[in-house]
Amino acid sequence: MADLTTNEGERLNFIEEIVDEFVKNGGGPVVTRFPPEPNGYLHIGHAKALCIDFGIAEKFGGKCNLRYDDTNPAKEDEEFVDAIEYDIKWLGFEYAAKLFGSDYFDTCYELAEKLIKKGVAFVCDLSKEEIREYRGTLTEPGRNSPYRDRSVEENLDLFRRMRAGEFPDGSRTLRAKIDMASPNTNMRDPALYRILHMPHHQTGDKWCIYPMYDFAHPIQDALEGVTHSLCSLEYEIHRPLYDWVVEQCAFEPRPRQIEFARLNLARTVMSKRYLRSLVESGTVSGWDDPRMPTLCGLRRRGYTAAAIKDFLNRAGVAKADSVSDPAMLEHCLREDLNPTAPRMSAVIDPIKVTLTNWPEGKVEKLVFENLPGDESRGSREVLFGRTLFIEREDFMEDPPKKFFRLKPGGEVRLKNAYIVKCESAVKDEAGNIIELLCTYDPETKSGENQRKVKGTLHYVCEAEAASAEFRLYDYLLLPDDDPETKDLDFAQRANPDSIVIKRGFVERALKEAKIGESFQFLRTGYFCKDADSTPELPVFNRTVGLKDSYKG
């Protein structure tokens, strides 16, 4: 009988191996969950967790739930709920159910009473500071709370009154009775419930006590039938507590927590605190600034869901702390965009070219394939005439050896048009080159002549040109090894050139492009039309440049 779980020969990551064994041992349907806290926007690090949670479910024929981890109303907000769902769907994942941790508050409460009755939880009157003092340190054991031995009746009474709102915030907690001498400080009678007189975005003012993550999460998992609760490495130390809760609540079957290393990207900071500071300080235009590692930022930049997922899959899943190279993400992006993005012409930093032997007023129509190699994408007409614009960097007055572009006396082909020769450069009083005077060879029209020249340039003809704004992005952070700034904190390592705005020209047709549409601008890179575009001035974000093997 065919193996229904995994393809033969396919290498499984360590989590998949565990799940595979689970399934082969008759463990039943696989259930996972993606548990974001609705307190911010999803970023590419969350996308890794998303890929793992949904990927495992899909690979083993199971399901994955979206469950908001909303046990702390002080930090969360409804506004993030919709944004999170939008991003998940954009990535192409479909959750079996949309749930809130707060859906289980009643059950959590009942289980808390159950633990009190079992004598493994107690109401503690110690203040935050006192609890810290009693907890001990990494090397010294803690001391039992003086309230640890209250009777079940007293604990029950106190807990019910906590729920009834009789006590102020911070005055009491419900704590697990585990082991104040445990070398794992998470096991030193951790808090299970705290008092918080604060309305919750889902449950309103029904509650004034809220369960802690460590108590609520395993309960939520078990109640949903989650078989594998996948999370990042920092929760490894919480696993004994997770298992303790499952054990004490007597859940069967037991969900299993497995931890993996979170995604890190070089020159990219993913912490919510840092991203928030970038937004609030105005360093970036918002959470969806194209320089942000948030999914909305990457999307606006022109990154595709397919490329992000491909990158995450290639980066792999393991337990070793690692820092991935953004070059791999960019590779995946180009690979995704290359076969689909229409080729268009755009000149980002223009310099005027006049073809002195081209008849004044004459305009010729050229034919450009929209996507060479894919005839189904059709072609379009592009105008060509006496006045053109090329990239300033495509001309050098005194070029090095292997400069295949324009130079005095040199020839290049203008893409899909003619071979032109640079006769002279016109300068202003300051010596800046302001125009190139060239001649064209009428015998060299594309497709009609075999004469070859080494370089081919892109251009936009004046008759064709529409003004456009180009936004060129770079990392928000300076390199780690920059001697000037390497020891500074993130806030002081901001890259002043993380955005460079240019004004140039594009083919007229691009004015009609839709917001978010991606193109490859010939010889320069992949760009996507930004929402800031107006009918008069289209704006293009550089998603990623083309690879460039020219060593100037």
Place this chain on the structure above:
RNA sequence: UGGGGUGUAGCCAAGCGGUAAGGCACGGGGCUUUGACUCCCGCAUGCGCAGGUCCGAAUCCUGCCACCCCAGCCA
């Protein structure tokens, strides 16, 4: 100094006692009306270090080193 983890190439990452996969990056070459794409070729006598077991060790054993996480009424 306690406990929990992790160390394989510049960056990820396979490897599960039988003689170091793959991807990215990088270098060289072919093709090219995008210096793109694509196609060839190269890239760890070596697996944190030191011993040991074994015919044979990245895989097993011992010791050491480095890095990450934990002392929230955050998640």
